Amino acid sequence: MPQSFDREAALRKIVDLELDMFLATPNEGGISACQQRPETFRVMRRMTHEPLDDTTLAFYLADLQAAAAVGRNLMVEKYARMDDRLPPLSTSPLLDEVADAELAFLEEASVLFPNVIRRGGGDMFRRYLRCELETLSQGTLESYAREVRRARSVGKNMAVERHRCLARLLGRGSLEEYEASRAQG
Secondary structure, eight states: OOTTOOHHHHHHHHHHHHHHHHHTOOOTTSSOTGGGOHHHHHHHHHHHHTTSOHHHHHHHHHHHHHHHHTTOOHHHHHHHHHTTOSOOSOOOHHHHHHHHHHHHHHHHHHHHSTTTSOOOOHHHHHHHHHHHHTTSOHHHHHHHHHHHHHHHHHTOOHHHHHHHHHHHHTTOOSHHHHHHHHHTO
8 A cells, every 4th residue: 555545545445446436327117316416325334444454444445446447336236136146256264254243243232222223134145245345355355354343453443444434425413413312202
């Protein structure tokens, strides 16, 4: 990774490339409701990536750029995998390690912030994430796995970090303030 890595520019470029791929993803019923809300997509994907370190972001940006350069759409591949329309894109044991860790982060976070981070849907979340992880290069997957291990070793919860980002992006103040406002109704 170059020493002059521009984190903000990388996050914007990642979300832009993902959005381009997402908007180009065919949907059996026509344009999906999600595809009609690109700003919501931007917020959710920014939230997903912001807690990642610069190394993982740089690897993932390179994955997206390489895919785009050859006409590969990682969103199409992810959704095709979710529907079992493609064989597995990877069989790395890191897929389950990362997906299981992220699910554990989410479940722990939902206990801490039950009004913002809802419980349930764990199996679907895990499947969605695992299919997305299959589209990553081995380098990106290894970097992400190292990051998850490091977070767990220091007691950092990546789902909490993502929701801190979401609260900020939505203009809700801190995650704690957002939780308190949701608890009051």
